[in-house]
Amino acid sequence: MIFKNKQVVVVGAATGIGAALAALLRAKGATLVGMDCEEIEGSSSITVDLARPESIEAAVRALPTHTDAVAFVAGVPSTADPSDILKVNFLGQRSIFLALRPKLSKQSSIVFVSSITARRCDWSDEDLEALVAAPTEVALGMALAESLDGVAAYQLSKRALNYWMKSRLPALVAEGIRANIVSPGPVQTKILKDFEESMGKSRIDAASELVGRHGQPEEIAEVIAFLLSDHACWISGEDLRVDGGFSALRDASLLGPALDLG
Numbered sequence: 001m002i003f004k005n006k007q008v009v010v011v012g013a014a015t016g017i018g019a020a021l022a023a024l025l026r027a028k029g030a031t032l033v034g035m036d037c038e039e040i041e042g043s044s045s046i047t048v049d050l051a052r053p054e055s056i057e058a059a060v061r062a063l064p065t066h067t068d069a070v071a072f073v074a075g076v077p078s079t080a081d082p083s084d085i086l087k088v089n090f091l092g093q094r095s096i097f098l099a100l101r102p103k104l105s106k107q108s109s110i111v112f113v114s115s116i117t118a119r120r121c122d123w124s125d126e127d128l129e130a131l132v133a134a135p136t137e138v139a140l141g142m143a144l145a146e147s148l149d150g151v152a153a154y155q156l157s158k159r160a161l162n163y164w165m166k167s168r169l170p171a172l173v174a175e176g177i178r179a180n181i182v183s184p185g186p187v188q189t190k191i192l193k194d195f196e197e198s199m200g201k202s203r204i205d206a207a208s209e210l211v212g213r214h215g216q217p218e219e220i221a222e223v224i225a226f227l228l229s230d231h232a233c234w235i236s237g238e239d240l241r242v243d244g245g246f247s248a249l250r251d252a253s254l255l256g257p258a259l260d261l262g
Helices: 016-027 053-059 084-101 114-119 127-134 138-145 151-166 168-175 192-198 201-211 217-228 245-255
Strands: 007-011 032-035 044-047 067-072 104-113 177-186 237-242
Touching: 007 016, 007 084, 016 032, 016 084, 016 217, 044 104, 053 084, 053 192, 067 217, 084 104, 084 138, 084 151, 104 114, 104 151, 114 151, 114 177, 114 245, 127 138, 127 151, 151 168, 151 177, 151 192, 177 217, 192 201, 201 245, 217 237
Parallel strands: 007 032, 007 067, 032 044, 067 104, 104 177, 177 237
Antiparallel strands: none
16 A cells, blocks of 8 residues: 555544554655644644534645545544534534545545444434434434433444445545445554443453454554555445454354354
8 A cells, every 4th residue: 555645634643543544654655634633743733623613614724735535533432421422423524524525636535434333323214314414503403302321422423424424425426536434343542441431341341252352553544544545446335344353253143153164
């Protein structure tokens, strides 16, 4: 994967998966702009608070005139306030993408980082469409009217992100934009403890017990970088689960006792 002469933006580049991705892209020759609410080391950086529309507008104005690839990695965990979870994990991601869309070059690539927990959200497609089609404040009110706790808000934020991207894919393809989703399982980052607190340590440990360990930020970063690269030029509209096989193994366990390959 070579990113020489490529202008790449990583939203959420200060820590965890975003920081690992930024380091990898720089090593591959990308001209990188990192965006985050925290200070970013080792790259051109722009401060942005995805919960504040005025901050998003200012951050996008500060971007270069064209961008070849964007990774949306920023997010807050399920221990945060439900309003902030929805603002940052979905509504802010949507807002910043729509604001920078005119700066995307032809044949650009976009990757949104979601989560395997999105599949736990039980909202219907009809309700999701109403949510993602609504303006920010209206959508936020619709979601909060459900009296969501942090876990439910997190699952909804990721499910809404997935639905929005896939349902709007035809418009992106018409503009020459590739868009994909990466859905990690538990990853060894500083917010893993937040998920243990909100979702239950036993539930998080179950993933590592099934596959042998948790993922590492660098392993998720490699997949995102591939999808951003020209090597993935014929891949669009996919939701790639990067969880060490946890989701597939869990599904297989529901089918009954493990069977020998023979």
